[in-house]
Amino acid sequence: MEKTKCPxxxxxxxxxxxxxxxxxxxxxxxxxxxxxxxxxxxxxxLSWTTILAKREGMKAAFDDFDPHLIQHYSDxxxxxxxLDERIIRNKLKIKATVSNAKAFLEIQKEYGSFDDFIWSxxxxxxxxxxxxxxxxxPNFTPLAETISKDLKKKGFKFIGPTxxxxxxxxxxMVNDHLKTCPxxxxxxxx
Numbered sequence: 075m076e077k078t079k080c081p082x083x084x085x086x087x088x089x090x091x092x093x094x095x096x097x098x099x100x101x102x103x104x105x106x107x108x109x110x111x112x113x114x115x116x117x118x119x120l121s122w123t124t125i126l127a128k129r130e131g132m133k134a135a136f137d138d139f140d141p142h143l144i145q146h147y148s149d150x151x152x153x154x155x156x157l158d159e160r161i162i163r164n165k166l167k168i169k170a171t172v173s174n175a176k177a178f179l180e181i182q183k184e185y186g187s188f189d190d191f192i193w194s195x196x197x198x199x200x201x202x203x204x205x206x207x208x209x210x211x212p213n214f215t216p217l218a219e220t221i222s223k224d225l226k227k228k229g230f231k232f233i234g235p236t237x238x239x240x241x242x243x244x245x246x247m248v249n250d251h252l253k254t255c256p257x258x259x260x261x262x263x264x
Contacts, residue, residue, distance in 0.1 A: 080255050081208050088126040093251075098261035100200055100246035102189045107245060108178055109139040112171055114241040115232040116162045124162075131160025141175035170231035177229035195221055196247050202262055203250040211250050214239040 083093035101107060116132065117125045135158050137143040147155075155161060155168045162168075178188055185191040195217060205211050214235035222238045242248045251258035 078254060079257060080252050082122075086123050086126070089123060092122075092126055094257055097244055098246050098249040098251050098257065099264045101244075102193070104182065104188045105139070107188050107192065108141050108175075109133070110244050111174065111178070111241055112136065112139055114237050114244060115170060115174065116164075116167055117240065118167070118232055118234070118237055120162065128161060131158075132162070135161045136171065141178045144171055144175035145179060147172050167232055173229055173231045174233075177225070181228060192221075192245075193247065200246050200262070201248045203248060203253075205250060205252055206254060208252065211252075212239070218242060 079090075080093060083090050101110065113125050113129065113132070133139060135155060152165075152168055152172070156163050156165055181188050181191050185194075203211065218235040218239035221242075222233055222235045225233045225238065239248070243250050246261065246264070249258065249261045251261055
C-alpha cells in the first residue's frame with residue numbers, strides 16, 4: 075500500500091513544506107520554541123495556512139520573536155502593530171505577546187531554559203501518536219489541559235488546551251503524523 079501524507083499537508087505548498095520538515099519533529103531551541111508559541115497563539119481561531127503565509131512578516135514585525143525586546147514593547151509599539159498588515163492584527167493577541175514574552179523569560183530564569191521546562195511534561199521524550207485517520211487525532215488531551223493551566227498560572231495568555239496541543243504537535247512533543255504518512259517514522263527517529 076502506498077503511503078500518503080497527512081491530508082492537511084496538501085492544502086498549500088507552505089503547509090506541505092511545514093509538514094515534511096517541521097511538524098512533529100522535536101524542537102529544542104528556545105528561540106524557535108518562543109516563535110512557535112507566538113505563532114500558535116496567533117493562530118487561535120484562524121487557519122494554519124494564514125499563519126504560515128504571515129510567518130515571515132510576523133517575524134519582522136515582532137523583532138525576530140526576541141522575547142527580550144518584546145517584553146518592553148510600549149503602548150505606541152502595540153498600537154503600530156495593530157496597523158501592520160504583515161501580522162494578525164488582533165489587539166488582544168498582540169498584547170498577549172508581551173505577557174507571553176515576560177512569562178517565557180521568567181521560566182528561562184527559573185528552569186534554565188524553556189526547553190527543559192516544557193519538555194519535562196513528557197519526560198523529554200516525544201509521545202508517538204498511533205492514528206490511522208485524521209478524524210482520530212485529538213484537538214487536545216488531558217496533558218495539554220494540564221500544561222495550559224500551568225502556563226496560565228505563570229502569566230501566559232491565549233494559551234488554552236487546543237493551542238497548547240497544537241504547540242506540542244508543532245515542536246514534536248507529540249508526533250501525530252498518521253501512521254500511514256511516510257513522515258511519521260522520520261519524525262519519530264529525528
